[in-house]
Amino acid sequence: MKALTSRRLAQLTGLSHGFVPEVAFGPDPPVWRPIQVHGGRIARPSGPNAPPQQADGAAAGPGGPAVGVISADCVPLLLGSPAGVVAAVHAGWRPLAAGIVEGAVAELEASGATASTLAAALGPAAGGCCYQVGAEVPQALGAGRHARPDGSGRFLLDLRAVVVERLVAAGLHPERIDVVGPCTICSPHWPSWRRQGPSAGRALAWIHAPDR
Numbered sequence: 340m341k342a343l344t345s346r347r348l349a350q351l352t353g354l355s356h357g358f359v360p361e362v363a364f365g366p367d368p369p370v371w372r373p374i375q376v377h378g379g380r381i382a383r384p385s386g387p388n389a390p391p392q393q394a395d396g397a398a399a400g401p402g403g404p405a406v407g408v409i410s411a412d413c414v415p416l417l418l419g420s421p422a423g424v425v426a427a428v429h430a431g432w433r434p435l436a437a438g439i440v441e442g443a444v445a446e447l448e449a450s451g452a453t454a455s456t457l458a459a460a461l462g463p464a465a466g467g468c469c470y471q472v473g474a475e476v477p478q479a480l481g482a483g484r485h486a487r488p489d490g491s492g493r494f495l496l497d498l499r500a501v502v503v504e505r506l507v508a509a510g511l512h513p514e515r516i517d518v519v520g521p522c523t524i525c526s527p528h529w530p531s532w533r534r535q536g537p538s539a540g541r542a543l544a545w546i547h548a549p550d551r
């Protein structure tokens with residue numbers, strides 16, 4: 340199946356990226372991926388063959404490795420700066436509660452990027468149409484306005500809206516934030532933990548800034 344891309348990110352000269360529905364169909368050479376643990380840490384691998392480390396995001400500069408994250412319902416988030424500082428972030432609700440969006444933007448700013456000129460793309464993820472959670476999730480995220488009661492005592496949460504809101508709070512321009520692709524739970528074309536359970540595959544979101 341075809342990878343999805345973001346027009347906002349593609350506008351940044353030289354960056355390549357993609358949202359791929361199955362990790363095995365990722366780019367070659369393969370991307371560096373962290374061992375994802377639903378935490379808030381951003382790794383900074385030294386090169387494509389850097390040893391794996393536990394984190395839920397990865398950042399790199401121009402000429403660094405392609406970086407990526409895998410997901411099945413959690414929000415895959417890609418960030419890029421005009422100067423070629425990039426990050427891939429696994430923005431599930433636990434990493435979000437641990438501050439991973441703010442941490443990723445801070446990591447890119449520490450590498451010389453300016454938040455207001457960053458472009459961001461959110462890939463296919465559990466949508467507000469389907470993503471049923473207990474009250475503790477919107478509460479942990481301070482995101483009650485993005486959750487609506489589903490009539491059964493639980494809530495439908497728009498997790499991508501939470502990510503967008505956090506990006507804007509971290510200084511990104513709303514016009515440079517792109518939401519790409521469908522809800523993974525009600526689209527048959529993307530892996531979904533909620534729909535498929537343990538047999539679900541994993542989608543890959545990756546980004547690369549070549550040397551310049």
Ligand SMILES: [Zn+2]
Pocket residue numbers: 466467468469470522523524525526
């Ligand atoms: Zn849905």
